[in-house]
Amino acid sequence: MIEVENLHRHFGGFRAVDGASLKIATGSITGLVGPNGAGKSTLFNVIAGALPPTSGRVIMDGEDISGLPPHVLFHKGLLRTFQIAHEFSSMSCRENLMMVPGSQSGETLWNAWFGRGRIAEEEASLLKKADEVLDFLTISHLKDEKAGNLSGGQKKLLELGRTMMVDAKVVFLDEVGAGVNRTLLNTIGDAIKRLNEERGYTFCMIEHDMEFIGRLCDPVIVMAEGKVLAKGTIQEIKANEQVIEAYLGTGLKNKEAAG
Ligand SMILES: Nc1ncnc2c1ncn2[C@@H]1O[C@H](COP(=O)(O)OP(=O)(O)OP(=O)(O)O)[C@@H](O)[C@H]1O
Ligand SMILES: [Mg+2]
Numbered sequence: 001m002i003e004v005e006n007l008h009r010h011f012g013g014f015r016a017v018d019g020a021s022l023k024i025a026t027g028s029i030t031g032l033v034g035p036n037g038a039g040k041s042t043l044f045n046v047i048a049g050a051l052p053p054t055s056g057r058v059i060m061d062g063e064d065i066s067g068l069p070p071h072v073l074f075h076k077g078l079l080r081t082f083q084i085a086h087e088f089s090s091m092s093c094r095e096n097l098m099m100v101p102g103s104q105s106g107e108t109l110w111n112a113w114f115g116r117g118r119i120a121e122e123e124a125s126l127l128k129k130a131d132e133v134l135d136f137l138t139i140s141h142l143k144d145e146k147a148g149n150l151s152g153g154q155k156k157l158l159e160l161g162r163t164m165m166v167d168a169k170v171v172f173l174d175e176v177g178a179g180v181n182r183t184l185l186n187t188i189g190d191a192i193k194r195l196n197e198e199r200g201y202t203f204c205m206i207e208h209d210m211e212f213i214g215r216l217c218d219p220v221i222v223m224a225e226g227k228v229l230a231k232g233t234i235q236e237i238k239a240n241e242q243v244i245e246a247y248l249g250t251g252l253k254n255k256e257a258a259g
Contacts, residue, residue: 004058006055044080079170092143097133131143156180173192
């Protein structure tokens with residue numbers, strides 16, 4: 001699905017991403033882990049078009065998509081979740097879903113002039129779709145709640161829901177579980193699994209919670225200092241000396257010890 005070839009993203013003289021190469025297989029839930037500052041979010045930002053690469057390539061289904069802007073990638077089915085924008089916080093969950101660009105054609109001039117009937121029809125089908133998404137995510141009871149009133153975890157679910165309003169192929173999740181309570185984390189995990197199994201979504205997710213990663217992801221890719229250090233099953237990763245080394249002091253071992 002996605003191939004990253006010798007990707008660099010520098011900030012001045014600093015090499016945040018320093019020659020990273022990796023593949024994300026179609027149909028996988030690929031985990032991306034690594035110590036703080038490893039370059040994971042920067043890599044995501046480059047893949048998803050928020051930052052141009054300094055050099056290197058990103059290939060999607062054989063096509064060079066390096067440096068394409070987010071809205072173009074969006075239409076190709078490559079999505080990353082975004083925090084609910086401030087201006088949408090006073091809109092209901094349902095309205096937030098209905099606002100997802102690309103899920104409606106009401107804004108084109110042609111439709112504005114000639115498509116009134118069609119717009120009403122689309123509006124109804126959008127509403128239906130939004131309600132299906134809310135149902136899928138088990139948050140139907142929140143459909144009329146303002147997005148701004150949701151808990152952190154519920155917001156993450158709604159962000160995931162936004163990817164379901166369009167035909168997503170590959171979705172990038174940056175710390176979707178951060179600060180989310182266990183119950184909601186399980187709901188988010190289940191939603192990711194079901195989207196993968198039932199709708200064929202490919203995922204790549206950055207996460208620090210190794211238990212969460214281990215439960216969902218195969219393979220797991222480890223980044224350190226802007227490079228890919230290792231790739232394998234969670235067991236292989238946990239047993240990898242280089243990985244343990246990279247995490248020493250802050251990561252895996254301490255987290256494991258802490259339970
Ligand atoms: N816009 C920027 N300008 C300058 N330096 C940046 C910029 N964005 C990121 N960096 C630096 O690049 C390095 C990698 O950052 P990045 O956010 O990609 O790490 P990360 O692996 O996502 O870390 P974390 O796990 O803490 O989220 C860090 O040292 C960071 O300070
Ligand atoms: Mg990050």
